[in-house]
Amino acid sequence: METIRVIIIDEQPLFREGIRATLQRMGNVEIVGESTDPMEILDLIKTSEAEVALIDAGLTTTDPLEIARLARQHAPRMAIIILTPSEDEERLFQSIKVGAAAYYTRNISPDELMEAVQKVSQGEYLIKDDVLARPQVASRVLKSFREMTVEEEEPEPKETYSPLSSREVEILDYIARGNSNKEIAKSLKISDQTVKNHITSILKKLSVSDRTAAVVHALQHGWIKIKMPDS
The missing domain is CATH 1.10.10.10 (Winged helix-like DNA-binding domain superfamily/Winged helix DNA-binding domain)
Structure with missing residues (x-):
């Protein structure tokens, strides 16, 4: 089973710890970086060779959509998962425009998150039918x-x-x-x-x-x- 390299970009320590613990249960995930500092994030994007980046849509230290855009620019093979506090059609629209592979509210279950990380790391596009059906x-x-x-x-x-x-x-x-x-x-x-x-x-x-x-x-x-x- 190939290792999936993941970056976590989330401001809430408790939620970040939950993501880390959940992904470590998969057995084939390596957390290669965690940050909310814009310069550190950009450096991680460029140098970590991560397959997946989990981005908190509620970031206050920087613009999460700009981070997603930069990730697509500097690491086009890196899949972006946007985690949002609540379903917001404008944020969904902008997330799709910048190339996010998946968009979930932060009440996503551990099993759903693990499945999403596995699938987007393999190139799948997970913007859900029930969301895009709007x-x-x-x-x-x-x-x-x-x-x-x-x-x-x-x-x-x-x-x-x-x-x-x-x-x-x-x-x-x-x-x-x-x-x-x-x-x-x-x-x-x-x-x-x-x-x-x-x-x-x-x-x-x-x-x-x-x-x-x-x-x-x-x-x-x-x-x-x-x-x-x-x-």
């Missing part, structure tokens, strides 16, 4: 990423290989525009079951659990570019 959040996320793909005149190099077929990309485009399975089937003149089969394949290839996460994940990796809908 229409306002999903529409804002998708609109934001569509605008980013249109506005970036000189985008940074991204991963160009796509594991998706051209038909799967086409279906993701319809999903991003808010179409249901039935509407996609009608537009593409295929059966509802064929659409479901394609979506199942997409979710499996991208290791995500829902349609919106699939679109966001593909956009983040530069595999697809969604055109803005005609005004």
